[in-house]
Amino acid sequence: MKQASRPQGLFTMSGNEAIARGAWEAGVRVGAAYPGTPSTEILESLSTYPEGDVHAQWSPNEKVALDVAIGASFAGVRALAAMKHVGLNVASDSLMSQAYIGVNGGLVLAVCDDPGIHSSQNEQDSRFFAEFARIPVLEPSDGQEALDFTRLAFEMSERFDTPVLLRSTTRLSHTRSEVLVGERTSPPTRAFVSDPRKNVMIPAYARLRHPLVLVRERNVGAFLDSSELSRIEPGGGGDFGIITVGVPYAYVKEVAPEASLLKLPGSYPLPERTLRDFAASVKRLFVVEELEPVIERGVRALGIAVEGKEYFSRTGELSPNAVRDGLSRAGVPMKASTQVETGYPAVNPMPRPPVLCPGCPHMTTFMALRALEARVAGDIGCYTLSALEPLKAMDTCVAMGSSIAVASGMALSGFDAHPVVATIGDSTFLHAGIPPLMNAVYNHADITVVVLDNRTTAMTGGQDHPGTGRTLRGEETHRVDIGEVARALGVTWVQTVDSYDVAAVLRTLREAIRHKGVSVVISNRPCVLDPVRIQGPPFEVEASGCTACQACMNLGCPSITWGDEWYEGRHKVRIDERSCIGCTLCAQVCPTDCIRLRDS
Amino acid sequence: MMRATTNVLVVGVGGQGVLMVSRALTHLCRESGLKVKQSEVHGMAKRGGVVFSHVRFGSEVWSPTIPEGEADVLLALEWAEAVRWLSHLRPMEGVLIADTQRLVPPFACRDRRPGALSGYAPETVEEILARVETGHALDATGMAKALGDARVANSLLLGVLSTVPALEFAADEWLQTLDEIVPPKTRALNRSAFLRGREWVENPVLPPPKIREVAPLEPLARSSIELEIHAAWCKGCDICVKMCPERCLRLDERRVAVLDDPNACTGCRICEMLCPDFAINVHVRQMEAVR
Numbered sequence: 103m104k105q106a107s108r109p110q111g112l113f114t115m116s117g118n119e120a121i122a123r124g125a126w127e128a129g130v131r132v133g134a135a136y137p138g139t140p141s142t143e144i145l146e147s148l149s150t151y152p153e154g155d156v157h158a159q160w161s162p163n164e165k166v167a168l169d170v171a172i173g174a175s176f177a178g179v180r181a182l183a184a185m186k187h188v189g190l191n192v193a194s195d196s197l198m199s200q201a202y203i204g205v206n207g208g209l210v211l212a213v214c215d216d217p218g219i220h221s222s223q224n225e226q227d228s229r230f231f232a233e234f235a236r237i238p239v240l241e242p243s244d245g246q247e248a249l250d251f252t253r254l255a256f257e258m259s260e261r262f263d264t265p266v267l268l269r270s271t272t273r274l275s276h277t278r279s280e281v282l283v284g285e286r287t288s289p290p291t292r293a294f295v296s297d298p299r300k301n302v303m304i305p306a307y308a309r310l311r312h313p314l315v316l317v318r319e320r321n322v323g324a325f326l327d328s329s330e331l332s333r334i335e336p337g338g339g340g341d342f343g344i345i346t347v348g349v350p351y352a353y354v355k356e357v358a359p360e361a362s363l364l365k366l367p368g369s370y371p372l373p374e375r376t377l378r379d380f381a382a383s384v385k386r387l388f389v390v391e392e393l394e395p396v397i398e399r400g401v402r403a404l405g406i407a408v409e410g411k412e413y414f415s416r417t418g419e420l421s422p423n424a425v426r427d428g429l430s431r432a433g434v435p436m437k438a439s440t441q442v443e444t445g446y447p448a449v450n451p452m453p454r455p456p457v458l459c460p461g462c463p464h465m466t467t468f469m470a471l472r473a474l475e476a477r478v479a480g481d482i483g484c485y486t487l488s489a490l491e492p493l494k495a496m497d498t499c500v501a502m503g504s505s506i507a508v509a510s511g512m513a514l515s516g517f518d519a520h521p522v523v524a525t526i527g528d529s530t531f532l533h534a535g536i537p538p539l540m541n542a543v544y545n546h547a548d549i550t551v552v553v554l555d556n557r558t559t560a561m562t563g564g565q566d567h568p569g570t571g572r573t574l575r576g577e578e579t580h581r582v583d584i585g586e587v588a589r590a591l592g593v594t595w596v597q598t599v600d601s602y603d604v605a606a607v608l609r610t611l612r613e614a615i616r617h618k619g620v621s622v623v624i625s626n627r628p629c630v631l632d633p634v635r636i637q638g639p640p641f642e643v644e645a646s647g648c649t650a651c652q653a654c655m656n657l658g659c660p661s662i663t664w665g666d667e668w669y670e671g672r673h674k675v676r677i678d679e680r681s682c683i684g685c686t687l688c689a690q691v692c693p694t695d696c697i698r699l700r701d702s
Numbered sequence: 703m704m705r706a707t708t709n710v711l712v713v714g715v716g717g718q719g720v721l722m723v724s725r726a727l728t729h730l731c732r733e734s735g736l737k738v739k740q741s742e743v744h745g746m747a748k749r750g751g752v753v754f755s756h757v758r759f760g761s762e763v764w765s766p767t768i769p770e771g772e773a774d775v776l777l778a779l780e781w782a783e784a785v786r787w788l789s790h791l792r793p794m795e796g797v798l799i800a801d802t803q804r805l806v807p808p809f810a811c812r813d814r815r816p817g818a819l820s821g822y823a824p825e826t827v828e829e830i831l832a833r834v835e836t837g838h839a840l841d842a843t844g845m846a847k848a849l850g851d852a853r854v855a856n857s858l859l860l861g862v863l864s865t866v867p868a869l870e871f872a873a874d875e876w877l878q879t880l881d882e883i884v885p886p887k888t889r890a891l892n893r894s895a896f897l898r899g900r901e902w903v904e905n906p907v908l909p910p911p912k913i914r915e916v917a918p919l920e921p922l923a924r925s926s927i928e929l930e931i932h933a934a935w936c937k938g939c940d941i942c943v944k945m946c947p948e949r950c951l952r953l954d955e956r957r958v959a960v961l962d963d964p965n966a967c968t969g970c971r972i973c974e975m976l977c978p979d980f981a982i983n984v985h986v987r988q989m990e991a992v993r
Binding site for chain 2: 114220221244272273274276277278279280349352353355356357359421422423426450451452453454455456457459472473490491492649650651652653655656658659660662663664670671672673680681693694
């Protein structure tokens with residue numbers, strides 16, 4: 103990603119890069135985020151613009167990121183916070199108050215939803231948060247709009263004194279298309295405004311702000327009515343009309359290019375006059391929107407007859423096929439999908455779920471936890487994959503940082519005879535794991551916490567965090583010592599273990615579990631991919647010694663697979679020399695000692 | 703081009719280079735002044751899961767994703783993925799290009815009982831080619847290895863892709879694109895891989911027919927595996943319980959090893975071999991008879 107401040111012109115970029123570009127062109131001075139698919143590249147991309155233009159940072163969690171952006175807005179400059187949909191839950195506490203306060207410098211929250219749950223724990227619809235907080239939401243439908251709407255969001259933020267939510271989805275964030283870029287603008291700097299009645303939310307002042315929020319809601323709605331943004335595209339005939347927003351607009355154009363359309367810039371607030379005009383021009387009115395019926399309910403609340411979610415799913419991602427099928431079910435004459443009659447018979451090979459990487463240090467921990475029959479409260483990261491066979495060693499996973507308090511609750515409930523263990527990654531621990539660890543010590547929970555410290559935010563592609571000692575721009579900074587944090591919180595039993603030593607991991611975990619009270623085990627092998635791709639000499643299976651017990655396959659290492667030879671009717675194993683990184687774990691667990699360094 | 707939009711679906715397994723291949727095509731479209739959208743889902747991409755990338759280009763492109771059944775080309779970097787995505791190909795017209803290399807995931811090797819076969823796609827190359835109008839199935843990885851580096855298989859497949867009539871780019875334009883997107887040191891190798899791909903289309907040699915995976919034994923009845931545990935000799939050391947690959951043993955209330963889940967036992971003899979007190983015998987009775 104080396105596109106920093108390139109000149110005007112047409113460039114191919116992803117939706118996330120376009121958002122970063124739009125923010126930079128809008129003159130953003132501060133950007134902050136916690137990585138989360140599909141939002142991660144927004145700040146990564148923003149950090150490629152000159153340091154003198156914009157301070158771009160990773161924050162330990164989304165609330166911190168939003169608060170940093172809020173602070174910059176108070177100080178009078180334009181600020182951006184970026185996060186994935188579930189990150190907004192974390193940041194929402196600040197958002198709900200800031201919605202009353204408004205802004206000084208423009209404040210934009212770029213939030214990326216994940217319809218279809220490609221890489222998340224749910225597919226909640228962030229547009230509800232806009233309505234909940236009574237702040238406008240803009241929803242770009244392609245890369246160009248991602249850039250344009252980001253600029254617009256900053257302008258609207260200052261004009262209407264409100265934070266603005268810019269909602270992307272996986273499909274927009276991760277689609278690359280041509281985008282016409284512009285130059286950076288320098289909005290007039292605003293001085294800090296000392297105004298406690300606006301900026302300090304004590305009950306007396308908050309009561310004054312709330313009615314203003316409702317006035318603002320009407321004003322933004324009127325603006326969206328008068329602007330070109332709510333766009334009616336008249337089509338052939340007045341039999342039906344479609345209201346749509348965001349990426350679904352592209353699906354509608356794909357399958358029903360002739361239809362009468364009302365393309366909205368966002369789902370909240372709604373431009374009432376435009377909606378009424380459009381509704382009056384057609385006999386039947388449909389809303390095509392992804393996930394929840396946000397627009398549909400809003401339109402219906404205006405007393406306008408409208409159809410939508412009875413034909414378009416409330417779950418998952420829409421697609422050209424889904425829109426075509428929905429309209430067809432609604433009785434709109436559609437060209438049938440070509441696939442239906444003449445298509446290929448569905449063939450379904452085995453599922454291929456994502457797996458841990460060859461040599462992933464998490465494998466040892468979860469194999470040991472399964473052997474110890476622990477009740478494992480998991481957390482969010484690559485290691486959540488250990489919930490699947492063959493490791494199958496994680497019992498619960500709720501939200502970022504939940505593992506430790508969930509484990510405390512299990513232990514304090516007198517759950518059962520199994521030892522209770524929480525597993526949490528380093529980045530997740532620093533995100534939301536510290537208060538629950540404090541709580542576990544404070545309330546005498548008898549649990550073991552395993553911090554899987556691979557010194558990166560691995561799942562999202564290896565971002566830095568306060569425990570890596572590097573910032574987003576790669577500068578050296580203080581490195582948080584997780585063991586010291588645990589001790590400072592009152593944990594008396596803290597041990598670090600090498601997760602490439604199977605026996606040591608098993609022994610250490612056994613001791614930790616035996617310890618009454620909170621014990622913390624830190625597994626300290628780095629991620630095999632980031633920041634450095636680790637590659638050692640590969641291992642091989644000496645087929646003559648292999649009894650096909652497949653104990654090594656319990657690691658779930660993708661380099662280990664069935665070979666062509668058999669023993670007593672079972673497949674002997676083979677190690678893929680190209681992907682094996684020589685971690686030695688399989689050699690350590692092999693009961694017949696037939697796994698060794700490959701002869702070069 | 704006949705249609706306003708041409709659709710190429712690139713599929714493979716995390717880490718194979720699906721994104722490199724689709725970005726090469728996107729780059730080429732851009733250079734040729736076409737509108738292009740390239741849509742991918744990553745996040746889990748590095749984790750060995752299914753990776754796919756939609757490339758759509760032409761005079762007008764709306765949806766970032768290819769409607770099912772409208773892919774003009776399905777380019778698969780791995781065999782089972784070719785099979786998985788076949789239904790996205792445009793019936794009668796779509797072109798299949800597939801590397802026949804097989805990446806068998808751990809998930810396909812879950813059934814470890816004697817005689818069990820992997821869950822990998824059972825269809826042979828011939829069976830799949832028979833279903834499509836135009837299909838190119840080649841051992842691209844093997845051919846790339848022969849050229850010096852298995853990793854240039856992607857450029858080789860791009861060479862095959864460059865011959866598809868629906869894509870009207872000249873070979874020189876493709877080579878120029880390759881030069882721009884691959885590391886300078888590997889340019890020559892990638893170029894020769896690309897040309898090798900084009901050459902193969904002229905004179906295709908099917909990879910040796912993959913014989914169906916055949917087990918040496920009929921799947922055995924469960925009753926044929928019997929674990930004999932001499933309770934008097936067991937001292938409850940737990941070694942067999944911890945080492946059992948299927949985790950089907952446990953210690954009972956007297957701390958004596960018992961077979962907890964007979965259905966999961968594969969008769970692998972690990973417990974028998976490792977028991978320090980010779981307290982376990984594994985009898986796999988029908989095995990000899992079948993042989």
